[in-house]
Amino acid sequence: MALYNYLLLVTFVSFIVLLEAHDQSGFFSIDCGLPDGSRYTDEITDINYISDVGFVETGTSHSIDTEFQTSSLQSQFNNLRSFPQGKRNCYHVQPQQGKGSKHLIRTRFMYGNYDGQHKTPEFDLYLGVNLWDSVILDNETTIITKEIIHTLGSDHVQVCLVDKGRGTPFMSVLELRLLKNDMYETPHDKLTLIARRDVGSISNISVRYKDDAYDRLWTPRQFENFTTLNTSLAIDQSGNNNLQPPLIVMRTANAPRKAIQYINMLLEPKDPKGKFYIYMHFAEIVKLQRNDTREFTILVNNEPMEPTVFSPRFLFTDTISNKNPVNGSRIEISIRPTNRSTLQPIINAIEVYQVNESLQSPTHQLDVEAIMKIKAMYRVKKDWQGDPCVPRDYSWEGLNCENPPRIASLNLSSSGLSGLIDPAFCNLTSIQKLDLSNNSLKGNVLDCFAYLPSLTELNLEGNQLTGLLPPKLLERSSTGSLKLRCARPLKSLGYFEESNTKRATI
Template sequence: MAAQSRAKVGWTSIVCFIIISLKTICDCTEEESRVLASDVALKQARRKLDDIGGSISIDCGLPLGFSYTDEITDIIYTSDEELINTGVNKSISSKFKSGILPKTLENVRSFPQGERNCYTLKPLEGNDTIYLIRALFMYGDYDDDDKLPEFDLYVGVNRWDNVRFDNASHVVIKEIIHLALTGEIYVCLLNIGKGTPFISALELRHFHNTIYRTQPESALVLYRRLDVGSTTNQTVRYKDDSYDRMWVPYPGSGSINTSSTVDSLLESEYRLPSKVMQTAAKPMNINGSLEFEFETGDSSLKFYVYMHFAELEILQVNQYREFIIELNGNLWKESVVPEYLNSTTRFSKYPMKGSKLSFSLRKTSKSTLPPILNALEIYVLKDFLQASTDQGDVNAIMNIKSRYQVGEGWQGDPCEPKYSWDGLTCSYNGYDPPKIISLNLSSKGLAGRIVHSLYDLKSLQKL
């Protein structure tokens, strides 16, 4: 505790020194000096951005041994050849390639064979860690069929989402926040009889804390992540966002912005990018409300909402900004007072249902200024109830696979999702872990001693 106190005092002294020095140099007001000090401190704080070097960034369809650095993000993308042993590399049609198309979308890995094909990701952070997993898809007529496919995407043995396209140049981005219970994460593509599955890129990032409400039996699928009041048409991600979240521009009818850095002196737990928090939307009328509405189309869906605020204006003595938040006509959050150049987050403690999410931000009777909103995140809560195959059976079959060098298409979980490995038959009992009851290796050309792992398949009925 004493060491922490000394650290806080030391940092405060540094900031005060910067402010005093700036006042001496430029004859600024204390508030102006504070803003300048924030900018100076940010340059030092940039060194503290999360190191995503331990993350996974793969360009699917890139030949083995190839890699490159993205010109915008400086993220290094590598081939997926060592993460999956099925599929074929393809390149999108030349008519869809352009100078503005990200390089990650120029190649795809296609899976014309097998009902399911799975990537095996082994992040350095291991198990019991919250990961952001992002999959990107662009058809681009890579197969010269000019026919848009549709397929399902899974994390482990549970369905993540459905992938479909509006047209051949439509870029589909699927993102999920997932708590991994094991050191291996399977991302699987399932053929549902509506065309050949494929994937353009696959990315994995990790969080250092539990800011997003995930449990082992559930996950959060991204619905919206918006840079509200954005003054550009550019998506914000790493390096501006140390977690490499992608913030889509959402210009407002009225907006305010600042060139000063947000969260330079006190980092918020969400580590929000300053570039996003430097802009905000507000009503055109000073007495008006700020309205946002999203048609979800499914009343059974459950949502978690995160709203991020930061005051961007230096308020005068007679000015005050305070507002409430209503959701679908009911009070959701009261007395939100944004702090100047510091982020504040309001989130839902419990999931919300509704075929429509209608937000209304209204000023209180004490407020002289209208409400503002800097950023918004909405996630769909997905129940991950299906258990993976019995761990003892998994260990045994993995040893058999390794010993006999069989099962080229044996990827992901042996029994789930929906299809078991070739040569395996599994028993299923609701959401209980499936078990291997039959194993057929008669055509594998086996030789040598019988491995003891066969005896570890406790539920095996037929061999």
């Protein structure tokens, strides 16, 4: 009777998890290249996808070659968006949860010979101002997936593709999945996925939503010459496990055959200086006999992980991870039975993440807000994508920046600007040189220009400005602290000294 009540409780817990898995409120699922206004529900995953129009300003939509549009191919890969223009092109997503929220961000790529060139490109992927990874496709049907867990430092996410001169960048899918803030807790704001394995899987299909409420992709992995264990019983994920690996993943495991007592896993990082976090998931799925014991220790590069002795609980999920990151050219994970253990060790699933260091800081937020308003107000037709200043190699056309990243000069000469001078220019509080010449700007010159402390050059020539120049601006010009260029020679404005209440006419 007690066992029946226990199984009933586990089933109830599983039902709650299943209900939570149907909630897509924390999902952004973008099918790149899908026509404007289009949306659909994927027949396999039941995930709702929308067009990328509104999340990206550039690029062109394409369908892959009909040769590769097979019934087995997921709908998201039938089309894509390519970026033949500009060095850097970016998607901009603003999750409702905003700054401080944690998200799994996933990008996916399949070339599919969309351009008829039979030549796969190679390009870089950036998250904000920092390199995320490189995208290298082996052939036309290769599907590349990149994942990163990111705690937002602002209210938006920018995912950028950078042209390396090795073919046109493109993207097939962009997905964001809201995570709980206590998941994958480390001192770092970005963790790049290296591997996520469903160990002992009896299927060759990856597990994701709906089985995984957070739509993580679990790749099946069978260790060679290992025994596969599985159960149809539910696994309790309540208690201290906040990562909640899917039930279907935890229902299978690998164990060594009797002749092989250890589970040894090897990771050979591309970057030996990289820092790695390892999450191993365990659940006992075999009802042990009275005299049986399954107990083991876990070593990473011969250093024991805590707890130093571990015994998986029957039908309960436990996760063991390293509190401090490990590094090296070879990372060896060894799961070894203790002397008192009568059974081989097991493992149900494993995840490995690399710390993605924030090597560069983004442009000051006040400058970003100001320049974005200017961009929108005047519909600036320049290669303005991503962060205005960073990385320096991809800073916006017409901008020069100082370090730490602030906009020091802005050249919008002959840029087709029209209308009034927007006050957003005066929010560039570190600007030293501003050139708005040869446009169609009208109205008055703003008083606030005179109060920009670093401004030394202001060029307003070749516009249709009217009214009076602000006295403070004339004062700075006459003292030499500001080089002012307007429609007439500066000397025609020179009766400012007669009265500081007068203004000179342009």
